[in-house]
Amino acid sequence: xxxxxxxxxxxxxxxxxxxxxxxxxxxxxxxxxxxxxxxxxxxxxxxxxxxxxxxxxxxxxxxxxxxxxxxxxxxxxxxxxxxxxxxxxxxxxxxxxxxxxxxxxxxxxxxxxxxxxxxxxxxxxxxxxxxxxx
Numbered sequence: 001x002x003x004x005x006x007x008x009x010x011x012x013x014x015x016x017x018x019x020x021x022x023x024x025x026x027x028x029x030x031x032x033x034x035x036x037x038x039x040x041x042x043x044x045x046x047x048x049x050x051x052x053x054x055x056x057x058x059x060x061x062x063x064x065x066x067x068x069x070x071x072x073x074x075x076x077x078x079x080x081x082x083x084x085x086x087x088x089x090x091x092x093x094x095x096x097x098x099x100x101x102x103x104x105x106x107x108x109x110x111x112x113x114x115x116x117x118x119x120x121x122x123x124x125x126x127x128x129x130x131x132x133x134x
Contacts, residue, residue, distance in 0.1 A: 006113075006114045006115075007114075009110070024094060027091050030089070036079065045073070047070045048071060052065075
């Protein structure tokens with residue numbers, strides 16, 4: 001007699017993990033300095049005469065100043081701005097009231113089992129005949 005077996009097993013587990021941590025508390029702190037500086041600011045005003053020519057006056061006195069407008073000049077030199085961050089710190093607590101977790105798993109399995117063999121006809125006949133006599 002000759003026998004052979006073959007077994008195949010496939011498993012597909014599905015695992016789900018959930019972790020809850022609440023509340024989350026964080027604090028942020030920082031320090032910085034800010035500076036602003038300018039160069040000299042220049043302002044100037046210059047008188048500008050407005051003259052009118054009167055034709056019947058003598059040659060030297062024909063032009064008469066009737067008004068004056070002064071143009072203004074405003075000059076601002078470049079401004080330097082500086083921001084200097086000194087320190088930044090972040091601190092926090094995770095899971096102040098505890099951390100809980102849940103693991104859920106399911107599995108799907110498939111099994112294949114095969115048995116093969118050769119039994120001589122004479123042995124099979126004796127086995128069948130012997131079972132009837134008992």
